[in-house]
Structures are given as C-alpha cells and as structure tokens.
Amino acid sequence: MVLDSLSKSLRETLRKISRSTSIDDNLINEVVREIQRALILADVDINLTIELTRKVEQRAKNEPVPKNSNPRNHLILIVYEELLNILGKPREFKAKPATIMLVGLYGQGKTTSAGKLARFYIKHGFKVVLIAADTQRVGAYEQLEQISKQVGADFFGIYGEKDSRKIVSGALSKYSNWDVKIIDTSGRNALNEDLLEEIRGIAEIAKPDEVMLILDASIGQQAGKQAEAFNKAAKITGVIITKLDGTAKGGGAISAVAKTGAPILFIGTGEHLDDLEYFNPARFLSRLLGMGDLETLMATAKELHEEIDEESVERMASGKFTLKDMYEIWDKMSKPGLFKKLFDSLPMFKLQQKEIDESLIDQSEAKIRKYKVIMDSMTYQELDEPDIIKGERIDRIARGSGTQPSDVKELLRDYKRMRDAMKNLRGNRKIISMLKKQLKEGNIEDFNQ
Ligand SMILES: Nc1nc2c(ncn2[C@@H]2O[C@H](COP(=O)(O)OP(=O)(O)OP(=O)(O)O)[C@@H](O)[C@H]2O)c(=O)[nH]1
Ligand SMILES: [Mg+2]
Numbered sequence: 001m002v003l004d005s006l007s008k009s010l011r012e013t014l015r016k017i018s019r020s021t022s023i024d025d026n027l028i029n030e031v032v033r034e035i036q037r038a039l040i041l042a043d044v045d046i047n048l049t050i051e052l053t054r055k056v057e058q059r060a061k062n063e064p065v066p067k068n069s070n071p072r073n074h075l076i077l078i079v080y081e082e083l084l085n086i087l088g089k090p091r092e093f094k095a096k097p098a099t100i101m102l103v104g105l106y107g108q109g110k111t112t113s114a115g116k117l118a119r120f121y122i123k124h125g126f127k128v129v130l131i132a133a134d135t136q137r138v139g140a141y142e143q144l145e146q147i148s149k150q151v152g153a154d155f156f157g158i159y160g161e162k163d164s165r166k167i168v169s170g171a172l173s174k175y176s177n178w179d180v181k182i183i184d185t186s187g188r189n190a191l192n193e194d195l196l197e198e199i200r201g202i203a204e205i206a207k208p209d210e211v212m213l214i215l216d217a218s219i220g221q222q223a224g225k226q227a228e229a230f231n232k233a234a235k236i237t238g239v240i241i242t243k244l245d246g247t248a249k250g251g252g253a254i255s256a257v258a259k260t261g262a263p264i265l266f267i268g269t270g271e272h273l274d275d276l277e278y279f280n281p282a283r284f285l286s287r288l289l290g291m292g293d294l295e296t297l298m299a300t301a302k303e304l305h306e307e308i309d310e311e312s313v314e315r316m317a318s319g320k321f322t323l324k325d326m327y328e329i330w331d332k333m334s335k336p337g338l339f340k341k342l343f344d345s346l347p348m349f350k351l352q353q354k355e356i357d358e359s360l361i362d363q364s365e366a367k368i369r370k371y372k373v374i375m376d377s378m379t380y381q382e383l384d385e386p387d388i389i390k391g392e393r394i395d396r397i398a399r400g401s402g403t404q405p406s407d408v409k410e411l412l413r414d415y416k417r418m419r420d421a422m423k424n425l426r427g428n429r430k431i432i433s434m435l436k437k438q439l440k441e442g443n444i445e446d447f448n449q
Pocket of ligand 2: 137
C-alpha cells in the first residue's frame with residue numbers, strides 16, 4: 001500500500017471515531033491532533049495541515065448532524081471531505097491516440113514512466129512508439145530500447161545524435177500513422193534556460209497533445225515548487241508522481257502539486273512497468289482510509305456480467321436485504337475470488353466492527369453452492385421474510401435439500417451477519433453518493449485493469 005504509515009494512522013483515527021460511544025469536544029480535539037500528526041509525518045505542508053484541521057474542528061463542533069446520519073458517521077464524513085479537498089480535482093482522461101512528451105529533471109522517472117505509459121496504451125489496443133529524445137544521459141538510448149522490447153512497443157532513436165529536434169522530427173515522419181507517440185526527453189540537475197529551450201524546441205516540432213511532468217514523490221513538498229516552475233515554462237497538461245511506493249513524503253508531494261492546480265494524472269507505485277495507477281483523488285483517499293471504493297465495486301459488478309447498479313447499492317444500503325437478494329448475488333458469483341473482491345470493495349466495510357471475517361469469505365465459494373441448494377428448498381415467502389424460518393421450517397428445508405438442520409441455521413446466521421453489515425451502510429449514504437459523484441467527475445472507465 002502506498003503511503004503505509006499515513007494510511008495506518010488515519011485508519012486508526014477513523015476507527016477510534018467509529019468505536020466511540022459519544023462524540024464530544026475531547027474526542028474531536030484528539031482526532032484533530034492525530035490527523036495533524038499523521039499529515040505532518042507524511043510531509044504535508046504545515047499551513048495546509050493547520051487549515052485542514054481547523055476546518056475539521058470547526059465543522060465538527062458547529063455543523064448539525066444530518067437526519068440520515070449519526071454523529072460518528074458525520075465526523076468521519078467531515079474528515080473525509082476535508083482530506084479530499086487537499087488532493088485536488090481529478091482531470092478527465094481517456095486513452096486515445098496522442099503525442100505525449102515527458103519532461104522532468106534528472107532521475108525523476110521519465111524513462112520508466114515512458115515504458116509504463118506505453119504498456120498502458122498497448123493494453124488498450126493502441127500501436128505505440130517510444131522515441132528516444134534524451135540526448136544528455138549516457139545510455140538513455142539503450143535504456144529506452146530495452147524498455148520498448150519489454151512492453152512490445154516500437155522504438156525510435158538516432159544513435160549518437162545530439163539534436164533532439166532531429167530525432168523527434170525523424171520519428172514523427174516515420175510513425176505519422178501510429179496511434180501513440182511517447183517522447184522521452186533529457187533531464188537536468190535543475191530547471192534552467194538550457195532545458196527550457198530544449199523542451200520548447202521539441203514541443204514546436206512535436207505539437208504534443210500532452211506534456212506530462214514527471215516528479216519523484218520523495219522530493220516531498222518541493223514537488224509543488226517544481227510543478228509551478230515547469231508550468232510557467234511549458235504548458236503542463238498532467239503530472240505523474242513517481243516512486244510513491246518508497247517514500248513517506250508522498251503526502252507532501254501530492255498535496256503540494258494539487259495546490260498548484262496542476263492535475264495529477266498518474267502515480268507510479270513501483271519499479272515494475274505495470275506499476276502505474278490513474279490518480280483519482282476520491283478513489284485514492286478511500287483506499288488510503290480503508291473505505292474500499294465504489295469504483296472497484298462497480299468494476300467487480302461488471303465482471304459478474306450484471307450491473308450491480310447504483311440502485312441496488314442504494315437498496316442494499318437502505319437495509320432491505322432479503323435471502324432472495326443474497327441468493328441473487330451468490331448466483332452470479334461463480335468466478336473464484338469474486339466474493340472477497342466484492343466485499344473488500346464495499347464502502348466503509350473496513351470501518352465496521354462487525355466485519356465479515358476473512359475465513360468466512362475464503363470458505364464462501366464452497367458454501368455458496370451448498371447454500372444455493374438449501375435455498376432451493378425454501379418457499380418464496382421464506383426467501384422474502386427470512387425471519388419466519390424457525391423450528392419445523394428448518395427441519396423441512398434441511399430434509400428437502402439433503403442437508404442438516406445445523407447447515408440451515410448456519411446459512412441463516414451468515415445471512416443475518418450480512419444483513420447487519422448492509423444496514424451499517426445506511427448512515428454512510430452521503431459518503432456513498434459523494435464517492436459516486438467524484439467518480440463521475442473523474443473519468444475512470446479506462447483504468448480498471
Ligand atoms: N520504486 C520506484 N522506482 C521507480 C519508479 N519510477 C522510476 N523508478 C526508478 O527510478 C530510477 C530513475 O528512473 P528513470 O526512469 O531512469 O528516470 P529518468 O527521469 O528517466 O532519469 P534521467 O534519464 O537520468 O533523467 C530508476 O532506477 C527507476 O527504476 C517508481 O514508481 N517506483
Ligand atoms: Mg531517462
């Protein structure tokens with residue numbers, strides 16, 4: 001998990017809120033202090049941190065709790081909203097044919113990100129060429145050539161050529177019909193006139209659709225200053241923050257870049273060429289907080305060849321959850337692992353004390369088959385009103401399905417746990433609808449692989 005320690009302490013704080021018996025000023029002060037500590041440890045700017053925690057404190061103490069919520073969930077929502085504010089807005093992004101220029105200082109991850117982007121576009125069915133326009137770094141040509149082979153992209157370079165514009169114009173005329181052209185450019189130790197001239201020169205020839213700035217997360221808040229400087233110099237259309245896997249300072253890098261208004265498009269989460277994720281603030285935050293995310297839920301639902309649409313999430317969250325609903329869900333879960341995935345992705349599950357435990361999920365696939373047989377012996381009325389299943393009915397169902405009464409009771413127990421968990425979603429409807437809104441604003445459909 002990216003930003004492990006930040007995630008751990010924020011989750012702890014939310015857990016504390018959800019376990020508290022009452023929300024009073026003491027608890028609010030404690031929560032605010034803990035968030036402050038967590039953010040500062042993650043290198044988030046001190047003023048931004050103070051501003052955020054002041055807002056949390058003020059809202060928690062002054063805002064009335066909405067009727068459909070409770071004080072605990074309301075406080076969690078406030079924390080969620082304020083944290084989301086500092087992560088910036090998602091930028092609409094679709095995988096489509098494009099000329100992409102990657103810029104950044106030495107060692108920030110340009111060449112690696114070029115390979116990751118190439119893989120991403122190839123997965124979407126595009127023909128991709130990687131263009132070696134870094135004329136500074138020794139071995140840059142070979143490095144990119146090697147990466148091209150790894151991902152199955154074409155490679156273009158002119159060995160020994162010092163004029164990057166010649167390389168780019170050569171590449172573009174040779175590959176004019178190709179879908180995606182990714183240009184790896186030279187870095188420098190610092191942003192200077194020399195680098196700017198080179199970037200301008202390439203941009204003039206390439207007329208890129210995207211100019212992506214690559215920033216190493218470990219530079220922390222400095223990332224903001226760099227983004228600002230580059231933004232003035234060239235029109236940056238998106239930022240990729242790399243190496244988020246290996247640093248505690250990622251919170252600083254993300255929030256500082258977000259504050260400049262430059263959209264963060266992707267994050268790099270490892271050295272491997274698959275380690276690239278689309279950055280959607282809501283999704284990122286809900287993962288960080290262990291809320292699971294609706295987007296994964298929706299993607300899983302699609303895998304089930306049946307949309308579990310917003311309506312059925314709402315219906316489940318409204319507390320009406322019968323054996324029939326359970327049967328319908330289970331019926332679709334023939335693929336191994338889907339059960340766990342679905343439950344992992346239900347918002348707020350991780351925050352519930354009555355979590356569905358892992359062993360239940362692991363055994364569930366075998367159980368589902370048995371349970372379906374048992375439910376086949378139930379009447380429609382029983383499926384609709386499971387509370388009437390007692391005594392004689394249990395014996396009859398067991399006989400009819402060739403199972404033991406203890407199996408039927410076990411099914412009912414599991415059903416009740418699931419129903420309770422669903423009920424717990426009710427107070428979190430506002431979070432659910434906020435997530436949905438966020439997910440709609442940021443285009444995510446291309447990033448579910
Ligand atoms: N852990 C981790 N390492 C990364 C990530 N992205 C890049 N790296 C590593 O960072 C180092 C530098 O990456 P490059 O892609 O060569 O950086 P560059 O910006 O092209 O560097 P120059 O060409 O020297 O300017 C390499 O060792 C990469 O493996 C990432 O997301 N996570
Ligand atoms: Mg490079």
